[in-house]
Amino acid sequence: MAASVIEAIPLPPARDIPSSFTASLKSWWTAGEKEGAVSEDRLLRKLPYFRSAFSPAPTPAEDASVVAHSSRVELTDPKEYINTFTIQSTNPSESAPPPAVVLHGYGAGLGFFYQNFPALGKWAGSRGSSVFALDWLGMGRSARVPFRVKAKRDDITSRVTEAESFFVDSLEEWRIKMGLEKMTLIGHSLGGYLSVVYALKYPTRVNKLILLSPAGVPRNPEEEYSREITDPQPVDASSDPAEPASRSKVEAIKEGQRKELRKESRTRKVFTYLWEEGWSPFQVVRSSLFWGPLIVGKYSSRRFIGLSADDTKAMHEYILNITLAKGSGEYCISHLLAPGAFARRPIVDRIHALNVPVTFVYGDSDWMDPEGGSQSVENMRQAGNGQGRMYIVPHAGHHLYLDNPKATNDLLIKELDRQH
Secondary structure, three states: OOOOOOOOOOOOOOOOOOOOHHHHHHHHHHOOHHHHHHHHHHHHOOOOOEEOOOOOOOOOOOOOOEEEEEEEEEOOOOOOEEEEEEEEEOOOOOOOOOOEEEEOOOOOOHHHHOOOHHHHHHHHHHHOOEEEEEOOOOOOOOOOOOOOOOOOOOOHHHHHHHHHHHHHHHHHHHHHHHOOOOEEEEEEOHHHHHHHHHHHHOHHHEEEEEEEOOOOOOOOOOOOOOOHHHOOOOOOOOOOOOEEOOHHHHHHHHHHHHHHHHHHHHHHHHHHHHHHOOOOHHHHHHHOHHHHHHHHHHHHHHHOOOOOHHHHHHHHHHHHHHHHOOOOHHHHHHHHEEOOOEEOOOHHHOHHHOOOOEEEEEEOOOOOOHHHHHHHHHHHHHOOOOOEEEEEEOOOOOOHHHHOHHHHHHHHHHHHHOOO
């Protein structure tokens, strides 16, 4: 008698985004670690080869070349663990390129890349390699351990070093636990900043860097600052590919940023004060208690307008549970960055020390200053590293991998396969 196929246990559909206090209260009441795991699982199940943790047996893979699963990778401290999503080739090659490791931005999580995993999984299967996506320690669904910086407020160098080490040293510990020799790091926003910092501290462990709208690259924090909270998602569909960044493209992006800056100037003093005092937007949401889901819902409804209705609700539940979890790594932000995602120790002044390929990628409606990427490529070239390049993704903002996944995915595969 043939063995029966055991399907994954069905998950309830994501709830509607709350539009009333009563709905917000219900959503707040049910939020927690279990609900967070379910919301992440719901996004990852879009991959046919994902082995769900909520299944009594592995779900049969439609794509036999790879298999995927989620796990907690425990670090040396028993209280610390890294939430990890793994896509592995079922036929690993001895000549495979180093695995790709996807690193999210500030306050986000690995689930944000659910539209990029299919292309990356196909790459892993065809190359006999692996893809990993992880939540930084203190963020996403990784351990929410206390985040402390002992350095004095006016000791900027020590503050930055302590805050950076919290993340990059735990990434190095994760690498050792996973038994990886070298990695290609794909980092978005703060994840891009920390990818460079990791490469500077552990240069022999990095194959190449692919930086998606990286934070903390340029100097001059007096000119512009972050639009993350109000950054809308471009809704124009496009099949246009990413293209090398020209001077005219960079200038067009900067002009759009200047226009937005003039609109935001009224709130800058309050924003700067809260930032310097160590507040985070997630702390504000948590402090609002029952109103929290309603506040997050207003962001989700606007930010993910380009997704399907079901995907927008799924992303909302995922973000909500990340946001309401205990504050931890989010408190790094005022130590690493001045108000507006400008680093206290800019990457542009440090990147010349790298001797690996580095690719900068920005959206054509990005609020991150692309001038920092251009100058970084030039600084690398002057230091003898001609392996820097920069691209612009059309019809995309800061979250370019979500805004235009097709162009971003094509570029990621191109850069992963590039022989330097």
